[in-house]
Amino acid sequence: SDKKTAAAAAAPVQIEDDRTGLSVETLKRAFADNLFYIQGKNADIATLNDYYMALAYTVRDRLLQRWLSTIKAQLKPEVKVVYYLSAEFLMGPHLGNNLVSLGIYDQVRQAIQESGLNLEELIAQEEEPGLGNGGLGRLAACYLDSLAALEIPAVGYGLRYEFGIFDQEIRDGWQVEITDKWLRYGNPWEIARPEATVEVKLGGHTEAFVDGAGRYRVRWIPERTIVGVPYDTPVLGFKNNAANTLRLWKAEAPESFDFQAFNLGDYYGAVNAKMYSENISKVLYPNDEPLQGRELRLEQQFFFVSCSLQDIIRRHLYVGGKLEDLHNSAAIQLNDTHPSIGIAELMRLLVDEHNIDWDTAWQITQNTFAYTNHTLLPEALERWPLSLFGSLLPRHLEIIFEINRRFLQEVSAKFPGDTGRLARLSLIQEGPEKFVRMAHLASAGSHAINGVAALHSELLKRDVLRDFYELSPEKFSNKTNGVTPRRWIMLSNPELAFLISESIGDGWIKNLGELRELERFANDKEFQSRWRQIKLNNKTNLAEYIRKRTGLVVDPHSLFDIQVKRIHEYKRQHLNVLYIITLYNRLKQNPELEITPRTFIFGGKAAPGYFMAKLIIKLINSVADVVNNDPDVGGRLKVVFLPDYNVTFGQRVYPAAELSEQISTAGKEASGTGNMKFSMNGALTIGTLDGANVEIREEAGEENFFLFGLTTEEVYALKARGYNPRDYYNGNPALRQVIDQLASGVLSSGETHLFAPLVDHLLNRDEYLLLADYQSYVECQDRVGEAYRDQEHWTRMSILNSARMGKFSSDRAIREYCEDIWGAVAVDVVLEEYVQATA
Numbered sequence: 001s002d003k004k005t006a007a008a009a010a011a012p013v014q015i016e017d018d019r020t021g022l023s024v025e026t027l028k029r030a031f032a033d034n035l036f037y038i039q040g041k042n043a044d045i046a047t048l049n050d051y052y053m054a055l056a057y058t059v060r061d062r063l064l065q066r067w068l069s070t071i072k073a074q075l076k077p078e079v080k081v082v083y084y085l086s087a088e089f090l091m092g093p094h095l096g097n098n099l100v101s102l103g104i105y106d107q108v109r110q111a112i113q114e115s116g117l118n119l120e121e122l123i124a125q126e127e128e129p130g131l132g133n134g135g136l137g138r139l140a141a142c143y144l145d146s147l148a149a150l151e152i153p154a155v156g157y158g159l160r161y162e163f164g165i166f167d168q169e170i171r172d173g174w175q176v177e178i179t180d181k182w183l184r185y186g187n188p189w190e191i192a193r194p195e196a197t198v199e200v201k202l203g204g205h206t207e208a209f210v211d212g213a214g215r216y217r218v219r220w221i222p223e224r225t226i227v228g229v230p231y232d233t234p235v236l237g238f239k240n241n242a243a244n245t246l247r248l249w250k251a252e253a254p255e256s257f258d259f260q261a262f263n264l265g266d267y268y269g270a271v272n273a274k275m276y277s278e279n280i281s282k283v284l285y286p287n288d289e290p291l292q293g294r295e296l297r298l299e300q301q302f303f304f305v306s307c308s309l310q311d312i313i314r315r316h317l318y319v320g321g322k323l324e325d326l327h328n329s330a331a332i333q334l335n336d337t338h339p340s341i342g343i344a345e346l347m348r349l350l351v352d353e354h355n356i357d358w359d360t361a362w363q364i365t366q367n368t369f370a371y372t373n374h375t376l377l378p379e380a381l382e383r384w385p386l387s388l389f390g391s392l393l394p395r396h397l398e399i400i401f402e403i404n405r406r407f408l409q410e411v412s413a414k415f416p417g418d419t420g421r422l423a424r425l426s427l428i429q430e431g432p433e434k435f436v437r438m439a440h441l442a443s444a445g446s447h448a449i450n451g452v453a454a455l456h457s458e459l460l461k462r463d464v465l466r467d468f469y470e471l472s473p474e475k476f477s478n479k480t481n482g483v484t485p486r487r488w489i490m491l492s493n494p495e496l497a498f499l500i501s502e503s504i505g506d507g508w509i510k511n512l513g514e515l516r517e518l519e520r521f522a523n524d525k526e527f528q529s530r531w532r533q534i535k536l537n538n539k540t541n542l543a544e545y546i547r548k549r550t551g552l553v554v555d556p557h558s559l560f561d562i563q564v565k566r567i568h569e570y571k572r573q574h575l576n577v578l579y580i581i582t583l584y585n586r587l588k589q590n591p592e593l594e595i596t597p598r599t600f601i602f603g604g605k606a607a608p609g610y611f612m613a614k615l616i617i618k619l620i621n622s623v624a625d626v627v628n629n630d631p632d633v634g635g636r637l638k639v640v641f642l643p644d645y646n647v648t649f650g651q652r653v654y655p656a657a658e659l660s661e662q663i664s665t666a667g668k669e670a671s672g673t674g675n676m677k678f679s680m681n682g683a684l685t686i687g688t689l690d691g692a693n694v695e696i697r698e699e700a701g702e703e704n705f706f707l708f709g710l711t712t713e714e715v716y717a718l719k720a721r722g723y724n725p726r727d728y729y730n731g732n733p734a735l736r737q738v739i740d741q742l743a744s745g746v747l748s749s750g751e752t753h754l755f756a757p758l759v760d761h762l763l764n765r766d767e768y769l770l771l772a773d774y775q776s777y778v779e780c781q782d783r784v785g786e787a788y789r790d791q792e793h794w795t796r797m798s799i800l801n802s803a804r805m806g807k808f809s810s811d812r813a814i815r816e817y818c819e820d821i822w823g824a825v826a827v828d829v830v831l832e833e834y835v836q837a838t839a
């Protein structure tokens, strides 16, 4: 009988069991079971959140098999893995997305309905992990989705912030920040892997010594050690068997060390040291682009990068690889310079810890790393004061000096006597205070450098990285950003997805280029009216949401004109406001004026320390107060600021938009990705020739895009000649009226000083050329209003916009990275049957 039990235990368990079965009956049973055994609740006392958790665990069970099978398929020496290093991953809620990827949305909806509940309500319970600021973090999330969809072995490495991006509330028109306690009720999507913990050193000093083989070596005597504990979240591929991993590091104290070594009896001191260690992964820095050069930020960056590199090396050695071949099994992508300390850290690991000679180590490093630049804004370029850097990472500073010495030697050989060039290229910025230039470290230590849209990549070569381009032009390429159609069409706009699939089949979900086939419906009256009806439904839903969140009633039949993105002067939300005031003035002057009714919707967070951005939020809300309540306007214009813009809210917004505001000063927005989400969902764009707008217009056709404003060249030329915003103010009565109103207090209940800093900035500096672009923007907006009156034509343009956005799938972007930069290929995953473990 012993034999029999052993045989039974080893035999595969036959599905459909409660943890893998996909039938409605099984799903219902599993859901009830999880409510009882995991949440410890029954229907009498269960909260909505308990139900959400029970469902989340039901779904999680169903993805584990894919995840483990994927790990098995990928854990082989010949497999090349992409490691995407990013300080931010803005994943958005997992539940709905996992249902889409598993292809079980409909079964689960039914199972939940038959359980007396509503799936959409449960999905809405999920607290989104806001581990990013905006486009950069969301791009990382879209790329993980595409990597899994394409079955490319990949790991996303980052930080498991205890507090993500703050929640935004609006009080009296001002932004108020609330701590984001996203882990409050637990996170069913992550699994801790304490057995894979790694140690990270900080501070202290270095010592030279001669090793047993007579080699000169250096050792780092750190002042403190932190422990990194990985938390893994599976990332499913769309309807395939692949599930990659997002591995986020939590900082902890190595308790035994603190207690025994030097805190004998000092209990409070030891606890204090523990809190100090855990600080590192406490909170996401809430600045989108301008950086805060804080020590804790550098600690965060080094911490997650060191953990990740040690993990990568461990895996490589585990499958039997040699470190000399690391680049054959690992492609490490730096998502901006935030993880670029990895270049010095890999050199240290190879040279100091694995005893590899410098030249070989440098070859490995350069062949392994690649760097994506996401911004040209000078205030966003990371540089660390030498003093701060050296006290936290003394060994890395030495390594950077040595990299720099050799690097500048190469430069001298190629450009003899060109000392200016040496100074410009140096990894160290000289001056009264010296800095480490992280973009230079990233560029010197990578084999590939890319920008995120065609225009941006050109400007990189011409501007910020010009000397690097002249030195190594072969390193440079463009990789225009993309977004995942799974989350941004399928999940967020199900009615549109259904109409598209009904018309052209469902191949577009994996191959977005197929949307082109919609072009043949652009003039089809029946199709047009269904297209319009879906937009109207989405607008009605958004209107209901606006009413719930703000109490404002907006008309779903008005033109929904939307600007959602981080609040920043270069993104020019206040240019949009100048137009709103202009329209308002026209109506005040002539209340009978015929205008297209519009609802202006804004959403976005301001960095807590960015005064001007916060003032812009106050401005939007002040103008909203005036416009929304003036009887002369008669409800024809509405202005809404929707608080707490995030991924969840984005999913409601893009499908409901008719006009997408992409109005940054040309040359300032590296790419933008919201612009793509809008257009895919049928919004038309009003925009400048900036970032990816250029390519969106190219694809959509210029007749289906509302273009205005100065070009990048014109911006440069105007600034070179000497820009004086007052010329525009003096020469344009409508503009002058608007600016005067801002200064006069009529828009701020008589508080004349409120917007003075804004007015002052616009009139005296206007770095982002709002006044120069004002007239062109107004005329363009007027054309939009006109165009909207011809609904048939508008719908045609809308269909063509969606049909032509295939290029902006993140699948296309990831294919390009794989082919041109990573040399990574798909690995087929065979589903392993679940076999009960035997001892």
Ligand code: TH1
Binding pocket: 133, 134, 135, 136, 137, 139, 287, 288, 289, 336, 374, 375, 380, 452, 481, 669, 670, 671, 672, 673, 691
């Ligand atoms: C954004 C860019 O502003 C945006 O244009 C682009 O579409 C997006 O990245 C993805 O490529 C950036 N976000 C950050 C965030 C930080 C620092 C620099 C940038 S650039 C913290």
